[in-house]
Amino acid sequence: MLKIKTPKTQRAARALEKRAPKLVENGKKTLILHGTKTSGVLNDVLTQIYHLKRGNAVKYTKKNKEIRPFESGGETSLEFYSLKSDCSLFVFGSHSKKRPNNLVLGRLYDHHVYDLVEVGVENLKPMESFMYDKKLAPKIGSKPFFAFIGEGFESVEELKHLKEVLLDLFRGEVVENLNLAGVDRLYVCTAISQTTVFFTHCALRLKRSGTTIPRMELVEIGPSMDFVVRRHRLPNDSLKKEAMKTASQQSKKQVKNVSRDVVQGKIGKIYMPDQQVGGMALSNDIKGLKRQRREAKMKNSAKEDQAKKRKTDS
Amino acid sequence: MEAEKFQIDLGNLMAYDPSHHFPSLPDSREELTRKCLERGTELVQAVANALFSLPSSEDPDGPIVTLPEPTTKLPREKHLPKPKPPTKWEQFAKMKGIKNHKKDKRVFDEQTSTWKRRHGYDRVNDDKDIPIIEAKPTDEPGEDPFAKRKAEKKQRVEKQEKNRLQNLKQAMKAGALPSHVQLAATALPITGTKTEVPEKANKQELENVAGMAAAATASGGKFDKKLPGEKPAKHPGKYRKFLPVVEGKGLGSQEKQQTDKILNKLMSQSSHDILDVNKAVSMYNVKAEKRRKHEKEKGASSSNSGKLKPKKKSFKKSATKKSSKKSAPKKH
Numbered sequence: 001m002l003k004i005k006t007p008k009t010q011r012a013a014r015a016l017e018k019r020a021p022k023l024v025e026n027g028k029k030t031l032i033l034h035g036t037k038t039s040g041v042l043n044d045v046l047t048q049i050y051h052l053k054r055g056n057a058v059k060y061t062k063k064n065k066e067i068r069p070f071e072s073g074g075e076t077s078l079e080f081y082s083l084k085s086d087c088s089l090f091v092f093g094s095h096s097k098k099r100p101n102n103l104v105l106g107r108l109y110d111h112h113v114y115d116l117v118e119v120g121v122e123n124l125k126p127m128e129s130f131m132y133d134k135k136l137a138p139k140i141g142s143k144p145f146f147a148f149i150g151e152g153f154e155s156v157e158e159l160k161h162l163k164e165v166l167l168d169l170f171r172g173e174v175v176e177n178l179n180l181a182g183v184d185r186l187y188v189c190t191a192i193s194q195t196t197v198f199f200t201h202c203a204l205r206l207k208r209s210g211t212t213i214p215r216m217e218l219v220e221i222g223p224s225m226d227f228v229v230r231r232h233r234l235p236n237d238s239l240k241k242e243a244m245k246t247a248s249q250q251s252k253k254q255v256k257n258v259s260r261d262v263v264q265g266k267i268g269k270i271y272m273p274d275q276q277v278g279g280m281a282l283s284n285d286i287k288g289l290k291r292q293r294r295e296a297k298m299k300n301s302a303k304e305d306q307a308k309k310r311k312t313d314s
Numbered sequence: 315m316e317a318e319k320f321q322i323d324l325g326n327l328m329a330y331d332p333s334h335h336f337p338s339l340p341d342s343r344e345e346l347t348r349k350c351l352e353r354g355t356e357l358v359q360a361v362a363n364a365l366f367s368l369p370s371s372e373d374p375d376g377p378i379v380t381l382p383e384p385t386t387k388l389p390r391e392k393h394l395p396k397p398k399p400p401t402k403w404e405q406f407a408k409m410k411g412i413k414n415h416k417k418d419k420r421v422f423d424e425q426t427s428t429w430k431r432r433h434g435y436d437r438v439n440d441d442k443d444i445p446i447i448e449a450k451p452t453d454e455p456g457e458d459p460f461a462k463r464k465a466e467k468k469q470r471v472e473k474q475e476k477n478r479l480q481n482l483k484q485a486m487k488a489g490a491l492p493s494h495v496q497l498a499a500t501a502l503p504i505t506g507t508k509t510e511v512p513e514k515a516n517k518q519e520l521e522n523v524a525g526m527a528a529a530a531t532a533s534g535g536k537f538d539k540k541l542p543g544e545k546p547a548k549h550p551g552k553y554r555k556f557l558p559v560v561e562g563k564g565l566g567s568q569e570k571q572q573t574d575k576i577l578n579k580l581m582s583q584s585s586h587d588i589l590d591v592n593k594a595v596s597m598y599n600v601k602a603e604k605r606r607k608h609e610k611e612k613g614a615s616s617s618n619s620g621k622l623k624p625k626k627k628s629f630k631k632s633a634t635k636k637s638s639k640k641s642a643p644k645k646h
Contacts (some may be wrong), residue, residue, distance in 0.1 A: 004482065005496040013494045020493030021392035028391050088391040110393050123343065146328035147357035149350065154332045163330075168388050171326050180366065181376025183327075188354040192336060198350055204358065213366040216358045218351050235389070243389035281420050283429050 019086050023247045027173030028107075031087035033060040033078075035067060035094030041101050042093040044126050048223040049091055051127065052201065055141045056172065058085045067092060069104050070231055075113045083111045089169055099230060105165050109243045115235045117158070117165050119197075119227035130222040136203040137221065138185035143172055145186040145204065152191030158229040159191050166199070186218060192226075200224035320360050325384030327365070329357040396490040401481040441467070 007013040018026075030053050032046050050059045060081070068074030069092060082088065088111075092104040099120065106116040138144075146167060152159045170187055183204060190198040203221045206214035235243070257269040321330040334353060340346045370377035400408070407413075423430040423438040430438040447459045485491050515523075528535040557569050 004479065007494055016493045021395045023395060025391050107389065109389055109391070114389060143327060145358050145361055146326065147354040148328070148330040149334050149353045149357070151332050151335050153330065164386070164388065167326060167328060167386060171328075174325070174384060176380060177378050178365075178381050179373070179376045179378050180370065183362075183365075186354065186358050188350055190350045190353070192339060192346065198346065200347065200350065202351065202354065213363055216355060216362050218355050218358070220347065220351060224347065240389070242393065244387055245390065245394055247394060281418070281422075281429050283420060 025174075027056055028089050028168070029085070029087040030057040030169065031060070031082055031085055031090040032057055033064055033067070033081070033090070033092055035092065036063050036065050037095045038093050039095040039101055041121060041124050042095055042103070044124060045101075045103060045121050045223070045225065046091065046093050048127055052170065052223075058087055064092075069106055069113065069116050070118070070233065079108065079111050079113065082108050091169070102230070103227070105162075105169060107165065107168060109235075109239060112239075114239065114243060115161070115165070116231075116233040117162050118230040118232060119162070120230055122196075122226040122228060124225040125222055127222040130220060132203065132219050132221055136184075136205060136219055138203055139182065141172065142182050142184050143175060143178060144170055145183065146171070147186060147188045148191075149189070150191030152194060152197075153189075156191070156194055158195065158232050159197060161232050161234060162197060162227065162229055163189065188218075195229045197227045197229070198224070199227055320357060322361055322364055323385045324361070324364055324368075324382050326386055327361055327381075328386065329361045331357055396488060398490045398492075399484050399488045401484075402477060 007016060030049075032050050032053075034042065034046060038046070046059070050057050064077065066074065066076075067078050069078060078090065078092070082090065088108045090104075090106050090108065092106070094102045094104070096102065099118075101121040102118060103121055104116055104118050107114040148163055150159075153163045154160060166187070166189060183206075186202045186204055188198075188200050188202060192198050200220055201222060201224065202218040205217040205219055207217055209215040257271075259267050259269075261267050319331070319333055321332065322328070323330075331353065340349060365379065368379040368381075370379045372378075417432060419432055420429045421432050421438045422428075423443070425439065425443045430436060430440075432438060441460075441463060444460075444463075447463075449459075453459065482491065482495060528538065531538060557572070
């Protein structure tokens with residue numbers, strides 16, 4: 001006979017609920033980890049990506065000997081970590097003589113590797129080296145803008161893939177409502193050659209333009225670096241087909257008896273049936289019916305009064 | 315408009331400029347950055363133009379717009395949740411057309427003549443509240459009706475638990491187990507999609523394993539103590555059968571039959587090998603050639619015997635080649 005395991009606490013139940021597959025998904029979490037060897041540059045890159053993704057990323061600091069995403073069998077522990085931390089994006093850094101400053105960006109579907117892009121990092125300019133007004137610094141978790149520049153993103157297979165992965169990696173949660181006061185960051189990706197992408201992160205400054213649409217101004221806040229595409233692996237077709245499935249767009253359930261008014265705001269109509277007091281089932285544990293204590297108090301006070309009166313009389 | 319040449323995905327706040335091309339890379343890094351940012355400003359302005367012209371609603375924190383769906387399709391994180399299969403009861407209710415209707419939480423209890431909860435602690439028709447159970451003619455003597463009631467209740471609870479488990483198993487097979495439930499007998503699958511209920515070992519498998527274990531001694535389990543009710547292990551192979559040594563009437567002829575059978579089989583198998591026509595023909599040809607050679611040599615030494623040969627040959631060829639009686643053997 002099978003034994004059923006259910007969470008003992010409500011908190012655990014909620015945590016499991018969060019991880020379950022959903023019709024409309026929440027934002028993807030990113031797992032940041034590295035191989036046996038990393039360079040200083042790579043350490044910087046990983047930390048900075050972690051800072052960019054803060055709140056939606058998990059960073060592992062131990063060396064991982066057995067992770068080789070492109071090799072068969074090298075992804076098992078990666079998939080396990082993804083299951084453990086509930087991440088479906090990963091950034092894996094490794095440094096070797098053959099592939100210096102190597103960064104593997106990848107996505108997972110159902111905790112299995114979906115696709116991979118390998119890039120080399122060059123010309124890193126870390127965040128700390130940029131001087132700017134700290135008031136402009138973007139808030140954690142704000143929805144970023146993206147600007148992709150260059151025909152390479154369309155003509156070159158690798159870059160096309162990289163574009164999609166970068167978008168998935170940094171876009172955050174898909175939102176329905178956006179606060180226009182909260183737009184404050186932009187990622188600029190430029191294809192400068194067949195293999196190289198210049199990537200930078202900017203803050204947005206909204207300036208008055210006299211119209212309702214503000215004039216955008218960019219302030220580079222870093223990090224900025226070059227990605228040189230090395231290997232890449234596209235998802236296989238059947239997996240892709242399954243992963244691209246979306247819930248059939250159901251028409252939203254019509255809300256009855258609620259209307260909106262410009263002046264009054266939200267208006268709701270409530271229908272009250274006749275309250276049939278006679279036929280109502282009353283129980284003995286309704287608070288309003290607990291008279292005893294109050295009555296007892298009144299009785300007591302009446303007695304005392306009488307006693308006092310007697311005293312004064314005598 | 316300039317925005318026309320950009321691809322804008324407002325759901326992702328993304329703009330893409332596919333037309334831009336660097337004729338030659340700028341020399342310095344600063345130059346490159348400056349150019350990229352210039353271009354980026356244009357793009358972000360294009361997005362902002364679209365974004366800020368969306369209808370917005372005021373909020374104390376700022377204007378809020380409703381974003382359209384992203385046009386760039388990106389893969390899901392996890393598979394779509396699968397619909398839960400209906401439970402046995404739901405199937406039955408659907409078949410019978412039974413519909414749920416709400417019941418009051420509070421019910422009037424006639425035992426205590428008060429209003430009580432339908433379920434749970436201090437509920438209506440609680441066993442505790444029954445002081446007397448009236449005897450019926452069908453009651454068996456010596457049976458405690460209170461204990462019986464209790465046992466029945468326990469059975470019902472157990473049955474319900476069994477049903478629940480069965481329904482959960484079905485849900486698991488469909489891959490639609492509620493997220494908070496884990497069936498402990500299964501190893502945690504790495505994916506949510508593939509789940510299998512482990513099969514129970516059936517009787518035959520168990521017997522096999524038990525037999526193997528029993529026969530794992532030097533004597534093949536011959537001298538082991540048997541447990542009460544244990545059957546001897548099944549012999550897996552065939553037994554050899556020996557034919558009687560002495561021939562008799564009935565069985566005795568079996569050996570002959572057997573050997574006959576084998577021989578026939580062998581003969582029939584190699585029957586096509588007995589006469590190789592090609593080989594035979596070539597052998598015959600070679601022999602004939604040899605003979606001819608031999609006779610030719612003889613004929614050279616003494617012509618007397620040579621006269622005999624053509625005559626023999628003419629036995630066949632006389633109808634066609636009568637004129638060349640002498641020359642024919644030479645040609646050959």
